[in-house]
Amino acid sequence: MKLSRLRVVPWLLGTLVAASGPACAEGFGLTADATYFTIDTGGGLVFKIRRVDYGSNTQSPGDIASMVYQGVQYQDAGRGSQVNSGFDYLFKDTSAVDVQASQVDADHIKVTVRAGDLVHYYLARRGEPRIYMATRFTREPDTLNLARFILRVPIGALPVGPEPSDIRGNSGAIESGDVFGMPDGQTRSKHYSNMRLKDWRYIGATGPNVGLWVVRDNNEGNSGGPFYRSLLNQGTDTNQEITYIINYGEAQTEPFRPGILNRYTLVFTGGDKPPTIDTNWLADMALEGYVGKAGRGRVLGTKVRGVDGKHDYTIGLSSATAQYWTDLREDGSFEATGVLPGDYTLTVFKNELAVDRRSVTVRAGDTTKVAAFKVTGDPASRRAVWRIGDWDGSPAELLNGDRLTMMHPSDVRMSPWATPAYVVGTSKAKDFPACQWREVNGSLEVRFRLNSDQIAEHHLRLGITAAHAGGRPSVKINQWYAGVLAISSQPSSRTLTVGTYRGNNTLYDVVVPASALVVGDNVLTLGVTSGSQGVGFLSPGFSYDAIDLVPAP
Known part of the structure; x- marks a missing residue:
């Protein structure tokens, strides 16, 4: 383990004082001892960055070890706030962490943490109760195969977070140790705090006379695009956990993007929402990878x-x-x-x-x-004999589609997934389920009528937004069976049970011969095909975008 050295610009030598004394006569400054760098922002926030290795990645060099705002401690004393599970546990081939700090000028302080191919910065600006952060890696951290910064705040100090991710009082895990049931039949999980990237500027939680927020940058270094969803918060019996995702593995639709300086800011307020954050001054902080x-x-x-x-x-x-x-x-x-x-x-x-x-x-x-x-x-540009849902890449208008991102499919608030036959001309989009699983609602019917002029070749188009375990639709119309449809390219994670329907939108175009159709009543039976197995909501399945029947071109 390489211990850090305090690096001080020459003009500052007369202003630094021992950590045992006051942080700085002006209320803004940097001090150090063998264990911590202490930064007083001069804005009511004093925070400490750990310098030494305690032999546990829960208390790693480079962690935020203390955050005292207006006299109240907002950092879990037993576990640091950190990248992933600690800077000494980022790469399989690296455990050494180097932590350095300097006061750049009269108004700015910078702490630099290096671990393998990752560099992380903490920055303070005089008079602001904020910790500006930036993370850059040229190789994806490979112990967890993701990159995120997680803040751990005692729940008593910051008790009010997003309800779907507040797991306090749960009756036990119902899936994979991270989705929990509640005594009333509702479900909670860290996964259900998610929002589309384009829809949020900040995340956080509140407590008595305080708000703690993480404000994002343009997210240019993430992967997944504007509609990507991932965990953001979790409220437990001990901590309020606020997680800023840089790259994440859940429902990941494209390769990671290393080499970008990812910027984000921790902001304390009196309880109100954070203001717009100016980060243009970071151009003068000599940050690796910064592009002005x-x-x-x-x-x-x-x-x-x-x-x-x-x-x-x-x-x-x-x-x-x-x-x-x-x-x-x-x-x-x-x-x-x-x-x-x-x-x-x-x-x-x-x-x-x-x-x-x-x-x-x-x-x-x-x-x-x-x-x-x-x-x-746009698939909607073609005239359809009938259509269920909208061609828009989302199942939100279908049954339970507006709840998928906030709760588990088994939640008591969900309508039953096994539904009566959908009758074209009578049923509404909300009558057709947003998702289909082989062991939950493995057979769905759509009934439609045709007249003699419509007995001709048609195309049945089925759009899915995501799939689990190789699930894809099987098609039977009356007594005619379509061939086995190809497996779509989808994320390998659970997707449909962890608060997202977002995968790789796929449109299946099934040619239906005239001989498959009859005058009068026709029945389309939809099932689930897969070579994989699974139980319940983890059985092969997929989420729908839309379904329609269109005349042959």
């Missing part, structure tokens, strides 16, 4: 045509290096700023469904203009 405005470009779109006014649209930019997104404006234009140089795939999303893709190149200090174009891949 001059090193970034802009993408400007003049007009996207062919959109459906009933839905919101998002423009996504993605490459192996970075990701960005922006909303499509009402006039069809869009603008993405602060984009790292490189070649990107530009995707137009109708809600969460990709309906157009094209390539753009971004150059530093320049604007890439995208000429007007019309979306070309």
Whole structure:
């Protein structure tokens, strides 16, 4: 274990004092002893960064070991707040951690933590009760195969967090040790605090006269795009855990993006929501991987045509290096700023469904203009004989679809998943289940009528948003069976039981011969095909986007 050395700029020598004395005469400053670096922000917050190895990754060098705000301790004394499970447990081939600190100038303090291929920064700015943080790694931490910063705050000091992730008073785990049942039949899990990335700017919890928040940056180093969901909070009998995800394995749809400086800020308030955070001053802090405005470009779109006014649209930019997104404006234009140089795939999303893709190149200090174009891949553009749901990449309009992200499918608040036959022309979208599992609702019926003029070749289109254990639909119409459909490319994690329906949207196009159809009543029977096994809600299954029957082109 390499112990840290306090590094001090020359002009500061006269201002540092021993840790046993006051932090700083002006209420802002850095002190050190053999165990901690102590930073007084001068804004009511004093925090400590551990320098030494206690022989346990729950108290690792580089951890936040103490956070005292307005005289109250907001750090678990037994477990640090840290990246993953401790800086000395990030990489299988590395345990050494180096922690250094300096007062950069009269108004800024920087602590640098190095562990293997990862560097993490804590920064303080005079007069602000905040800890600015940044994390960069050139190789994904491989002991957990993820990267996250987790804050552990005593629950008594910060008791009010998101209800779906508050597991206090639970009656025991019902799935994998991280999904819990409650005495009243409801369910709770850290997974159910999630929100789509594009929908949140901060996460956190509150207590008596305090709010503790983590405010995110543009999330360019994450993977999964604007609609990615992952755990954010967990309230236990001992701690309020607030987790900022940099890269995460649950329901991961694309490769990780190393090499990005990921920035986020811990903010204390009197209980109100955090304000907008200015981080432009980080450009002067000599942070590895920092790219300022001059090193970034802009993408400007003049007009996207062919959109459906009933839905919101998002423009996504993605490459192996970075990701960005922006909303499509009402006039069809869009603008993405602060984009790292490189070649990107530009995707137009109708809600969460990709309906157009094209390539753009971004150059530093320049604007890439995208000429007007019309979306070309919206399944809803074809006339349908009948349709269940909306082609928008989400099951939210289907039965239980609006609850999937907040509770387990077995939750007492869910409507029964096994449903009566769906009758075209009579039933509504809310009558058709958002998900289908082989051992839960393994057979679903759709009844529809055709007249003699409609007995011709048709295409049955089935859209799924995610799948578990290789699950995909099986199709029978009257006495005709379709062939076995291909396995879609999906995340290998549980997805449907951990608060997300987001996977890789897949559209199955089944050609239905005229001989399969009859005049009058027809019955479509949908099942679940898979070569894998599972029990209950962990049996093979998938979530629906939409289903329709369209005439052959």
